[in-house]
Amino acid sequence: MVRVVVDVMPKPEILDPQGKAVSGALVRLGFAGVADVRQGKRFELELEADEGDGLSADRLAEVEQMAATLLSNPVIEDYRVRVEQGADA
Amino acid sequence: MRVGVVTFPGSLDDVDAQRAATIAGHDVVPLWHGDATLSGVDAVILPGGFSYGDYLRCGAISRFSPVMGPLVDAATDGMPVLGICNGFQVLCESHLLPGALVRNDHQRFVCRDQRLEIRNAATPWTASYEPGQQVVVPLKNGEGSYVADTATLDALENEGRVVATYVGPNPNGSLRAIAGITNTAGNVVGLMPHPEHAVEDLCGPGTDGLGFFTSLTALAAAL
Numbered sequence: 001m002v003r004v005v006v007d008v009m010p011k012p013e014i015l016d017p018q019g020k021a022v023s024g025a026l027v028r029l030g031f032a033g034v035a036d037v038r039q040g041k042r043f044e045l046e047l048e049a050d051e052g053d054g055l056s057a058d059r060l061a062e063v064e065q066m067a068a069t070l071l072s073n074p075v076i077e078d079y080r081v082r083v084e085q086g087a088d089a
Numbered sequence: 090m091r092v093g094v095v096t097f098p099g100s101l102d103d104v105d106a107q108r109a110a111t112i113a114g115h116d117v118v119p120l121w122h123g124d125a126t127l128s129g130v131d132a133v134i135l136p137g138g139f140s141y142g143d144y145l146r147c148g149a150i151s152r153f154s155p156v157m158g159p160l161v162d163a164a165t166d167g168m169p170v171l172g173i174c175n176g177f178q179v180l181c182e183s184h185l186l187p188g189a190l191v192r193n194d195h196q197r198f199v200c201r202d203q204r205l206e207i208r209n210a211a212t213p214w215t216a217s218y219e220p221g222q223q224v225v226v227p228l229k230n231g232e233g234s235y236v237a238d239t240a241t242l243d244a245l246e247n248e249g250r251v252v253a254t255y256v257g258p259n260p261n262g263s264l265r266a267i268a269g270i271t272n273t274a275g276n277v278v279g280l281m282p283h284p285e286h287a288v289e290d291l292c293g294p295g296t297d298g299l300g301f302f303t304s305l306t307a308l309a310a311a312l
Contacts, residue, residue, distance in 0.1 A: 010191075013238075014191065014236060015191070015194055015234075015236075015262065017191075017192045017193065017194055017195070017196045017262075018192060018196070020196075021196055070145070070149065070153070071145075073146055073149065073182065073189055075181070075187075075188060075189040075236075075237070076189045076191060076236060
């Protein structure tokens with residue numbers, strides 16, 4: 001199996017009230033030097049490997065499509081897809 | 090007219106929407122999210138609630154439910170579609186309307202009687218009103234802050250596609266105080282407040298919301 005991680009973050013120009021609330025709470029707890037917090041989502045996809053132990057370019061493109069279609073809303077969020085090495089065989 | 094009201098798992102206001110459409114004189118056809126048919130209705134309402142538990146993003150999963158296939162086709166062909174609250178979120182996720190709805194800027198759920206200004210009284214859902222008319226209907230949302238990029242916001246305003254705006258303090262951080270918008274063709278309307286909760290004197294802040302449901306026939310009569 002190959003683990004692919006999709007990170008979804010609110011676009012920089014979109015107000016992130018949750019991140020703001022977390023940031024405020026950290027400051028109240030006494031953690032110094034927290035300038036800003038943004039909260040996003042992390043998806044871990046376990047995918048069957050192609051021949052060898054990796055993912056073909058087509059499969060990876062498919063994950064991009066998953067991220068753009070369902071996992072994120074491109075109007076308000078950016079996403080990043082990366083293959084995590086060392087996933088269980 | 091025959092008005093379909095879609096029930097998704099987690100819809101809350103479908104029965105109120107059905108009741109509002111009935112009071113407005115329509116024949117109501119309940120539609121189920123899992124059926125890929127609109128049963129020959131003339132118009133569709135996507136009601137408020139928390140479809141699919143608001144998992145992932147509000148409306149993100151409902152958007153791919155079987156009923157949405159024929160609905161997107163019909164909306165593209167000009168059928169009147171009204172999305173209220175969660176329905177508005179579904180319409181944005183479906184790309185039938187531009188922009189998105191995100192968490193209220195103050196992080197709290199808001200529930201109040203809200204004054205709106207009707208900005209576009211030419212849609213099949215607002216033809217019973219006068220442009221500039223103010224109405225009071227309930228507003229209740231956690232993720233009702235309308236956002237879009239500046240170009241989209243400018244286009245919405247310049248093309249008269251802002252259907253309603255909030256009057257007074259902005260209740261949820263919506264950009265340009267937008268409470269509702271319509272698509273380019275003017276048949277698809279998304280609205281964050283709840284007119285279906287203001288159609289009878291017995292409960293709610295009055296009957297200001299009824300116009301959204303009588304507009305279908307008002308427009309048909311005017312043609």
